[in-house]
Amino acid sequence: MKHGEFRVVNHSVPREDGVAKVTGRAVFTSDIRLDGMAYAKLLRSPVAHARILSVDTREVLRQPGVIAVLTGSDLHGIDPYYGHAVKDHPLLAIGKVRFLGEPVAAVVAEDERSAYEALESVGVEYEELPAVLDVDSALADGAPLLHEMTYRTGGFRGFDDPASTQPGNICQRIHLEWGDAGAAFTSAAHAIEGEFFFPMAYAYAMEPYVSIADYNDAGLTVYSSAQHPFIVRNDLAKVFGLALNRVRLIVPFVGGGYGSKSYTKIEPLTAACSWKTRRPVKLQLSVEEAMLTTRNDDARVRIRMAADREGRFVGLQATILLNTGAYAENSPLVARRAANRVIGPYRIPNVKVDCYAVYTNTVPASSFRGFGATQVTFPRESQIDELAERLGCDPVELRRKNLAARGESIHSGLRPLDADLSGDLSMVVEALTDRPLPKGHGRAVGCSASDAGSDPVSSAVVHVYGDGSISVVMGSTEMGQGSHTVMQQIAAEEMGVAIERVRVVSCDTAITPFDRSTGASRSTTTMGRAVLEACQDAIAQLRNMAADVLKTNPGNLVLERDGIAFQKRHWRWQDVLGEFFGLPDCSIIGRAYLRKAGDLALLPLFWEVGCTGVEVAVDTETGKIHLERLITVGDVGLAIHPAMAEGQDLGAATMGLGLGLYEELVYEGQQLVNGNLLDYRVPRFSDLPPQVDLLLAENRDGIGPYGAKGGGEGSLNPVPASLANALYSATRARVRRLPLTPERVWGALTGRTPELPNSFGSSGVRPQEKDIGR
Amino acid sequence: MMLLRRFEIHQPSNVAEAVQMGAHFGEQASLYAGGTELLLAMKHDVLRYKHLIDVKVIPGLEAIELRDGMIRVGATATHRSIERSALLRSRLPVFTKMESLVANVRVRNTGTLGGNLCFAEPHSDPATLLLVLGASVAVEGPQGRREILMDDFFAGPYETRLAPNEMMTAIQIPLPSGRWRSAYVKFQVHERPMLGLALALETTEDGETFSRARVAVGCVSPCPQRSAAAESLLTGPRPEIERNLPLAAEALADSAELIDDQQGSAEYKRHLIRVFLRRAFVKALEGS
Numbered sequence A: 001m002k003h004g005e006f007r008v009v010n011h012s013v014p015r016e017d018g019v020a021k022v023t024g025r026a027v028f029t030s031d032i033r034l035d036g037m038a039y040a041k042l043l044r045s046p047v048a049h050a051r052i053l054s055v056d057t058r059e060v061l062r063q064p065g066v067i068a069v070l071t072g073s074d075l076h077g078i079d080p081y082y083g084h085a086v087k088d089h090p091l092l093a094i095g096k097v098r099f100l101g102e103p104v105a106a107v108v109a110e111d112e113r114s115a116y117e118a119l120e121s122v123g124v125e126y127e128e129l130p131a132v133l134d135v136d137s138a139l140a141d142g143a144p145l146l147h148e149m150t151y152r153t154g155g156f157r158g159f160d161d162p163a164s165t166q167p168g169n170i171c172q173r174i175h176l177e178w179g180d181a182g183a184a185f186t187s188a189a190h191a192i193e194g195e196f197f198f199p200m201a202y203a204y205a206m207e208p209y210v211s212i213a214d215y216n217d218a219g220l221t222v223y224s225s226a227q228h229p230f231i232v233r234n235d236l237a238k239v240f241g242l243a244l245n246r247v248r249l250i251v252p253f254v255g256g257g258y259g260s261k262s263y264t265k266i267e268p269l270t271a272a273c274s275w276k277t278r279r280p281v282k283l284q285l286s287v288e289e290a291m292l293t294t295r296n297d298d299a300r301v302r303i304r305m306a307a308d309r310e311g312r313f314v315g316l317q318a319t320i321l322l323n324t325g326a327y328a329e330n331s332p333l334v335a336r337r338a339a340n341r342v343i344g345p346y347r348i349p350n351v352k353v354d355c356y357a358v359y360t361n362t363v364p365a366s367s368f369r370g371f372g373a374t375q376v377t378f379p380r381e382s383q384i385d386e387l388a389e390r391l392g393c394d395p396v397e398l399r400r401k402n403l404a405a406r407g408e409s410i411h412s413g414l415r416p417l418d419a420d421l422s423g424d425l426s427m428v429v430e431a432l433t434d435r436p437l438p439k440g441h442g443r444a445v446g447c448s449a450s451d452a453g454s455d456p457v458s459s460a461v462v463h464v465y466g467d468g469s470i471s472v473v474m475g476s477t478e479m480g481q482g483s484h485t486v487m488q489q490i491a492a493e494e495m496g497v498a499i500e501r502v503r504v505v506s507c508d509t510a511i512t513p514f515d516r517s518t519g520a521s522r523s524t525t526t527m528g529r530a531v532l533e534a535c536q537d538a539i540a541q542l543r544n545m546a547a548d549v550l551k552t553n554p555g556n557l558v559l560e561r562d563g564i565a566f567q568k569r570h571w572r573w574q575d576v577l578g579e580f581f582g583l584p585d586c587s588i589i590g591r592a593y594l595r596k597a598g599d600l601a602l603l604p605l606f607w608e609v610g611c612t613g614v615e616v617a618v619d620t621e622t623g624k625i626h627l628e629r630l631i632t633v634g635d636v637g638l639a640i641h642p643a644m645a646e647g648q649d650l651g652a653a654t655m656g657l658g659l660g661l662y663e664e665l666v667y668e669g670q671q672l673v674n675g676n677l678l679d680y681r682v683p684r685f686s687d688l689p690p691q692v693d694l695l696l697a698e699n700r701d702g703i704g705p706y707g708a709k710g711g712g713e714g715s716l717n718p719v720p721a722s723l724a725n726a727l728y729s730a731t732r733a734r735v736r737r738l739p740l741t742p743e744r745v746w747g748a749l750t751g752r753t754p755e756l757p758n759s760f761g762s763s764g765v766r767p768q769e770k771d772i773g774r
Numbered sequence B: 001m002m003l004l005r006r007f008e009i010h011q012p013s014n015v016a017e018a019v020q021m022g023a024h025f026g027e028q029a030s031l032y033a034g035g036t037e038l039l040l041a042m043k044h045d046v047l048r049y050k051h052l053i054d055v056k057v058i059p060g061l062e063a064i065e066l067r068d069g070m071i072r073v074g075a076t077a078t079h080r081s082i083e084r085s086a087l088l089r090s091r092l093p094v095f096t097k098m099e100s101l102v103a104n105v106r107v108r109n110t111g112t113l114g115g116n117l118c119f120a121e122p123h124s125d126p127a128t129l130l131l132v133l134g135a136s137v138a139v140e141g142p143q144g145r146r147e148i149l150m151d152d153f154f155a156g157p158y159e160t161r162l163a164p165n166e167m168m169t170a171i172q173i174p175l176p177s178g179r180w181r182s183a184y185v186k187f188q189v190h191e192r193p194m195l196g197l198a199l200a201l202e203t204t205e206d207g208e209t210f211s212r213a214r215v216a217v218g219c220v221s222p223c224p225q226r227s228a229a230a231e232s233l234l235t236g237p238r239p240e241i242e243r244n245l246p247l248a249a250e251a252l253a254d255s256a257e258l259i260d261d262q263q264g265s266a267e268y269k270r271h272l273i274r275v276f277l278r279r280a281f282v283k284a285l286e287g288s
């Protein structure tokens, strides 16, 4: 679908960063070398839960090249606890360790290898404490506590729910309710209940965490592969007691994030190393270390759905237990989102959801593309297919009957649905059923809806220069998703210049104005709109300047694509500037500040919907599933860059394929046993299906520029469930635990019940279980 | 995975010198071919060496040739060169096909057959197939040269019967007569195979009877295993053998000390042996 009025947007122009990246010239944080830079390496805890009795650093300071060693007891003078939601995370373990792999000491040396080789000369004495490694043992009566103290809340929680006041290992509790779910289930014609498990997973980015910090008399400068530079700045300012203008976050290209680089990670520790040594310090983690830094919240979900005789959903009830690991990170918000997103894009009059984020002695969980939606879409969409079978109807028709229409409310108190999901579903079904289903194959569809966009606070500055070139100065980080190109396109479209005339400057918090974050699929919508408004602001100023120069009323000037017309003469912007200032090279600044007001007051900014279809082939002897066809719909309002929007959908769906079929972090006791890329299986090109249809729905129904809205997560969320449903349609084997490994599928095919870990009710009272059980 | 610790590389000009270097540095040294296993283990800090003796620079050690009815693959021949060898493709296609599915092309380009066998990682494709091909390896050490049958080569996971400072110089595979039908099949989800199964059947002239059989299973247990019981169940008239396949699979599974691990449960592996023995049987006899 092409929208004829556009010259630059809605076209797949060459990427702003394309040449630099394919020629290897693009600068990432790890490419940066500062004068006098030293290197840090981390000593990590070998046990999951222990008191640190002593740390002996005498020997390590004698090792060649070693400059300093930093431990939890060297942090006097700074506030070592950070966290945008809950300030529970010490930048190095203080007094005790809470997961195997937690940094206990940092060695700073003249070169990376010397720092690494010296690590084993640090002597640490631990007194082991009983560890809680799963949600069940964390919630058990008398369970060992991870955190004995209560913490302050952080400055960027991102949601209204208060912090947990319950004692014990509950990090966050969310309750959501409308209608009367209990009554709905009592009177419903059909109800179905089940329990599902979504595994622990790692958002593999090719670039592991890396940052460089330079603490000096002028303040703190940090280069980092961070998705949310301004929130990292907040954490750093608080840790070091510095004013915001003394903390400078510079984010070069980021080598992939997928949520794993959202919020603060290794920056406070790197900065503390520089603070201690007064040298610039670089800390670069390996992939294996990155896997010990963040993961998603694995989730056990008990869910039940009820429908009336006509197949209309009348109730949904869910209890979601998230295994949050040792520190809160972003899990409180993930819990809020998981609770919101379990409902899906459906009209359900009676809803009751309880979600708990629970501390355990494992790697801390945080944001992961989809943000709670993957965890809860799998159970709900699986259950809808189960319900369809119970009702004796087609799963597509059951969905169609219950999908909310555009403008209808799916969640009391939130913005009504701003997408035509029935239309999306028709697109998927049409593509999926364009040929007969081969024998032994199965197919399925899935839908999701995520309250996306986060807080709509984004600012942008546009410089219009005396030669007609333009710079867009803004804080969105380019992590491969293409935001630089999108902003460039919007500015070129608005200012009427060739795209090569637009430069994007990002991100340096000393220069670029505030942006809440790069995440929640928000940049095109919020920052895109800020850039558009900043261009319009610049144009309004230029028009006034032209009126001033031409000694006329601005109303007499006719706006044209790249300037104004007055009395048959065309004035380009640079002509106006030259005339106004009387010197070459002068420039003006257009700016825009977006906030939660006006049409952006109601959250979410937009619903990021997902609608996917898959066809699978199953080797029923081995249980191996092969994806044969994939269909995605990018319901993005308007694709500013169609090829990149499709690329986001393919990437997202491929991640869904990984979570559906392969990926799972496995703990044996305290130890993560497959925390490396040889054993942790990410999807490969050879796993992609022979046929992929990436469709775009461009209904211009978004709140972003030109009716655009965000994408990039929607096509991930329903994929794992679609795979499970397609497996069922091919074989009648229902698997309620991901990933759908050949052995699990074989187990289901042969009637071996696939075990769920720590089944609800296996150990005493589970919160809310009585509410959901019969 | 972290950085590599400091080490020195030594480049011997012949096998004798490599052996000498090994003896000189003792425990502080390791032979080093493609490094795809060795360097990975060193980066994970599970192995530490101060000296690496680079055997892939030894001239001629990578040669692939036919000598007296015997295929001789030099120890430093890479998987990729084996996969692409015209000689092997025409004379031992089951071997080149197996090699073409080892790891990925980058590992095949660097990793050597000698390194694969000497590391004795339990998930080796070549090890399993070489067992049924009746291969042996040529080794050279301070005590001179000797040969070890593949049947005797593995002592356990990551353990071989190479004596200290002995190195492998070649893998020798007798060229099978035209009556042998063979196949290698594998099942893989992760980076390394979960199961590899090799089968070789010697047929009578009419093709209706199998006069000899060799079968081995790898990856499912600490070392690849043949099973005499399974092989005898696979010897005899074809219809009987087809009936015997499930029994032979059980016998093979019994010999293999199946274990539960990250790749799968022992029960599932036993099931896979059943499935893949049948698949190997069909594949071996394809077109005959």
Ligand SMILES: Cc1cc2nc3c(=O)[nH]c(=O)nc-3n(C[C@H](O)[C@H](O)[C@H](O)COP(=O)(O)OP(=O)(O)OC[C@H]3O[C@@H](n4cnc5c(N)ncnc54)[C@H](O)[C@@H]3O)c2cc1C
Pocket (backbone or CB within 6 Å): A678, B030, B031, B032, B033, B034, B035, B036, B037, B038, B039, B040, B055, B075, B076, B101, B102, B103, B104, B107, B110, B111, B112, B113, B114, B115, B116, B117, B118, B119, B123, B124, B125, B126, B166, B167, B168, B169, B191, B192, B193
């Ligand atoms: C990602 C990945 C995937 C893989 N997938 C598969 C697979 O699907 N199937 C499979 O079969 N294998 C697989 N492998 C293993 C691969 O085949 C081996 O890594 C490779 O063949 C080892 O050879 P190398 O030359 O690199 O050995 P090196 O790493 O150099 O050496 C390995 C060991 O052998 C010793 N050694 C080397 N040469 C000699 C010699 N001539 N004499 C005595 N000792 C010697 C070394 O001292 C060392 O201990 C995989 C490996 C990786 C990294």
